[in-house]
Amino acid sequence: xxxxxxxxxxxxxxxxxxxxxxxxxxxxxxxxxxxxxxxxxxxxxxxxxxxxxxxxxxxxxxxxxxxxxxxxxxxxxxxxxxxxxxxxxxxxxxxxxxxxxxxxxxxxxxxxxxxxxxxxxxxxxxxxxxxxxxxxxxxxxxxxxxxxxxxxxxxxxxxxxxxxxxxxxxxxxxxxxxxxxxxxxxxxxxxxxxxxxxxxxxxxxxxxxxxxxxxxxxxxxxxxxxxxxxxxxxxxxxxxxxxxxxxxxxxxxxxxxxxxxxxxxxxxxxxxxxxxxxxxxxxxxxxxxxxxxxxxxxxxxxxxxxxxxxxxxxxxxxxxxxxxxxxxxxxxxxxxxxxxxxxxxxxxxxxxxxxxxxxxxxxxxxxxxxxxxxxxxxxxxxxxxxxxxxxxxxxxxxxxxxxxxxxxxxxxxxxxxxxxxxxxxxxxxxxxxxxxxxxxxxxxxxxxxxxxxxxxxxxxxxxxxxxxxxxxxxxxxxxxxxxxxxxxxxxxxxxxxxxxxxxxxxxxxxxxxxxxxxxxxxxxxxxxxxxxxxxxxxxxxxxxxxxxxxxxxxxxxxxxxxxxxxxxxxxxxxxxxxxxxxxxxxxxxxxxxxxxxxxxxxxxxxxxxxxxxxxxxxxxxxxxxxxxxxxxxxxxxxxxxxxxxxxxxxxxxxxxxxxxxxxxxxxxxxxxxxxxxxxxxxxxxxxxxxxxxxxxxxxxxx
Ligand code: ADP
Ligand code: MG
Numbered sequence: 068x069x070x071x072x073x074x075x076x077x078x079x080x081x082x083x084x085x086x087x088x089x090x091x092x093x094x095x096x097x098x099x100x101x102x103x104x105x106x107x108x109x110x111x112x113x114x115x116x117x118x119x120x121x122x123x124x125x126x127x128x129x130x131x132x133x134x135x136x137x138x139x140x141x142x143x144x145x146x147x148x149x150x151x152x153x154x155x156x157x158x159x160x161x162x163x164x165x166x167x168x169x170x171x172x173x174x175x176x177x178x179x180x181x182x183x184x185x186x187x188x189x190x191x192x193x194x195x196x197x198x199x200x201x202x203x204x205x206x207x208x209x210x211x212x213x214x215x216x217x218x219x220x221x222x223x224x225x226x227x228x229x230x231x232x233x234x235x236x237x238x239x240x241x242x243x244x245x246x247x248x249x250x251x252x253x254x255x256x257x258x259x260x261x262x263x264x265x266x267x268x269x270x271x272x273x274x275x276x277x278x279x280x281x282x283x284x285x286x287x288x289x290x291x292x293x294x295x296x297x298x299x300x301x302x303x304x305x306x307x308x309x310x311x312x313x314x315x316x317x318x319x320x321x322x323x324x325x326x327x328x329x330x331x332x333x334x335x336x337x338x339x340x341x342x343x344x345x346x347x348x349x350x351x352x353x354x355x356x357x358x359x360x361x362x363x364x365x366x367x368x369x370x371x372x373x374x375x376x377x378x379x380x381x382x383x384x385x386x387x388x389x390x391x392x393x394x395x396x397x398x399x400x401x402x403x404x405x406x407x408x409x410x411x412x413x414x415x416x417x418x419x420x421x422x423x424x425x426x427x428x429x430x431x432x433x434x435x436x437x438x439x440x441x442x443x444x445x446x447x448x449x450x451x452x453x454x455x456x457x458x459x460x461x462x463x464x465x466x467x468x469x470x471x472x473x474x475x476x477x478x479x480x481x482x483x484x485x486x487x488x489x490x491x492x493x494x495x496x497x498x499x500x501x502x503x504x505x506x507x508x509x510x511x512x513x514x515x516x517x518x519x520x521x522x523x524x525x526x527x528x529x530x531x532x533x534x535x536x537x538x539x540x541x542x543x544x545x546x547x548x549x550x551x552x553x554x555x556x557x558x559x560x561x562x563x564x565x566x567x568x569x570x571x572x573x574x575x576x577x578x579x580x581x582x583x584x585x586x587x588x589x590x591x592x593x594x595x596x597x598x599x600x601x602x603x604x605x606x607x608x609x610x611x612x613x614x615x616x617x618x619x620x621x622x623x624x625x626x627x628x629x630x631x632x633x634x635x636x637x638x639x640x641x642x643x644x645x646x647x648x649x650x651x652x653x654x655x656x657x658x659x660x661x662x663x664x665x666x667x668x669x670x671x672x673x674x675x676x677x678x679x680x681x682x683x684x685x686x687x688x689x690x691x692x693x694x695x696x697x698x699x700x701x702x703x704x705x706x707x708x709x710x711x712x713x714x715x716x717x718x719x720x721x722x723x724x725x726x727x728x729x730x731x732x733x734x735x736x737x738x739x740x741x742x743x744x745x746x747x748x749x750x751x752x753x754x755x756x757x758x759x760x761x762x763x764x765x766x767x768x769x
Pocket of ligand 2: 170
């Protein structure tokens, strides 16, 4: 029971963009999408079907038509999610849909126009406004990362040389789940800073692409925000909650044409939408509820979003549609996809005191720096008091603990100043002292000089420590401090009112939807019949209704079947092409690589499931490297290179000096007189053999 209490479904909202100029000029066909905002329904008309065919109706958590405002979508559907993230839940928003239907418009919008700012800038506002208005005993740390997945490779958009950098790897931690190794994450202290991060990433995205439109429609962009909040609990200790927010702008969902391409292009094409089709499979498996295996591991995207789909997260999916008749098929696919996602159950919970909270480390580091700094200052202060001769009295007052930091700091600075003056005075005194010998004077002056140097070094170190401490502390945001100055009371009230209205609209819609369902169920219970005739009429009516429904469902089954057939054909075609490619590779391997080389290579290959790649095992196991790999002998004095035992013996025997460092056997010649060739000729031939062994093996070269 407790499990079902904490579980909730993925919220799915649908948004349709207005017809654009080109589509309007195409003809009077108009929009094929109708929306019932009150009921949260989308009604889709098939432009090719006869008018008698029933239209398709889908119900969602909310729908937004062409006239919808960015603000409305945010307040109604996104705000509650961001509030949860601020309370320590994981949250994900992803935009799904065909290219050109408004995914990027919904997620980012037009930054310069306050009316058209999308989910991401509004979320920035929301998060930092929340922090500035929270109580002063709360400390926050906000971090942001930005990455994209393109052709199944993860690229860090905040790393300036990301275009040349190696693709990042995914790693799994049993406690915190899947994460991207070495991903840049920037601590952000204000809206301006986090917007800057977004800008940098967007620019990096555009730079890497030759054709931005093409690129953005084929890559997934993930903006990740981590909000850590520390607050004293009832037990007096500080507790940390970590909320992670994924803002995902997916690649265009349209079918990529895979047919007719080969080789590298084919591999590319199969990779481009791998993440998206894997996402579809994950959603299907989860929505089905019966399949035991959810193929998260099939793609980078699904692994990264594992928690958001069926795990520890609250998720909102925004499916975007285009209203033009020529996109009917894609629109229908999107609606089906979205409809399936509605059934996914998540189990969100607050992330309380996770081990990897950076905030805790920051707090510890700040405390350590502070202690160091205080120690230094106290030491200086103490010295000053001793110099002043008042140290003992003050300490006995027991006042030391409660004294203000600032006072300590002031006194410490004063001490340094006084000490410097004192040293100067003493130096002057030494210089003027008539009774000291010149040597003695020099020595004493040198000593004072050294003391001055020490004092300065000490002071510099303190200054550095202070700077480090301040930099560290400024990264933590403290609630109650006004980091946003544009918020006055009126605005605050307005915002609250707007939120209330959004909340009301939401509950109203939910009630309407529930009523609709209940109506259908209870209709027959309420009906009483006075006559047989009436009963027949009522039942006929009902039959007609049910028949229409049946037709709808039959049509749906047909559609889905057709859909499956097409995608199966496509898959088969891809498979055929891949098989052909494979056969080609086999041909090369079998005919052009010597079998023993092939075996050597095969024995060294292992599959790395983490990276989904075949890898070469190192020739020598890593841990025993030092044992097995003998150190290469350094050349001994007088020899050009390491030599063999044979050569050493040869040297000792004092044989032919020219070859004594080589591994060449020097055989005595058989001096018996030959019958045909002259001995001179033979001798020179054997020399030739020894000095040109390579040519000997392959005489045709010579
Ligand atoms: P996608 O990211 O899905 O490929 P875009 O967000 O780039 O699509 O949108 C394509 C075009 O449609 C853009 O010019 C955008 O301004 C416009 N557009 C999308 N949605 C809306 C909307 N709800 N209202 C007005 N214009 C929109
Ligand atoms: Mg886009």
